[in-house]
């Protein structure tokens with residue numbers, strides 16, 4: 604049996620994969636594949652409508668929000684957010700909590716002034732900065748709510764007068780936070796909500812249209828809102844997969860229910876890391892991510908052997924990001940408690956052999 608702990612694209616519920624595969628063969632008994640129908644026709648329109656509605660419902664979003672499914676992944680949002688929200692003579696505040704936050708900062712600088720108000724670069728991004736001041740005049744404050752590479756997560760979202768813009772690519776819909784505290788939320792689908800190729804954006808209409816630059820139409824959120832997310836041909840397969848995952852999530856009992864499971868999985872694995880003398884967690888304990896559990900071995904020499912042992916046991920995708928090394932076990936919504944237990948058992952077993 605394979606236990607898939609990939610950081611993204613990552614594990615999907617088995618029933619979702621089955622249903623997506625069937626939709627490619629024969630979509631809703633139409634005799635047509637999902638891949639060969641019009642995105643404006645009667646088969647696909649209800650798909651995108653239901654996906655947008657379900658995302659809104661599961662996040663509990665207020666009326667002012669619009670939900671979009673856009674192309675281009677998380678990285679396109681690094682520029683698109685700034686292009687839509689930051690005038691060239693204004694300043695946006697960013698917190699640098701790792702590689703993805705840094706890249707968002709770089710892209711935003713192309714459009715206006717960026718002030719990095721806090722950073723955890725001094726300790727290899729192993730913690731979430733706290734107690735920093737947020738400039739009152741900021742056009743917005745950008746946070747990366749979960750740092751996929753370093754395994755840190757914001758557990759307390761700071762209060763802020765300016766709109767909060769959040770990259771939730773690696774923890775969207777994994778915990779019950781108040782999504783209405785944000786002005787704009789974006790997340791590449793390929794971790795918690797579906798297949799690669801689409802990005803969920805939830806944006807408050809009231810924060811748009813306040814800047815002076817001309818925005819290319821494909822980059823303008825208002826145009827996508829007006830066209831109900833089908834301004835151009837959307838990635839139909841990826842959106843359909845999102846719909847299946849969102850339905851699955853609702854059937855699990857929604858965000859609060861999966862949060863409980865996610866907490867149990869993370870607690871189980873972190874406990875093993877803390878108790879097993881071979882391993883050491885890399886993130887500050889109070890900032891540990893429930894989604895990406897990062898650790899190293901106290902004896903680096905053993906890492907190759909442990910990786911090989913895990914591969915034989917069916918553990919897949921646990922290598923740490925190439926920039927940091929060690930191990931990273933991603934516990935997104937679809938990863939089961941059984942898989943998490945299997946990972947813990949492998950760690951225990953390996954320690955037993957080495958004792």
Ligand code: PMP
Nearest residue numbers: 676677678703751770772773791
């Ligand atoms: N933000 C975060 C937090 C991520 O983890 C990633 C990718 N792992 C990205 C952005 C970039 O996403 P994409 O590859 O979809 O552009």
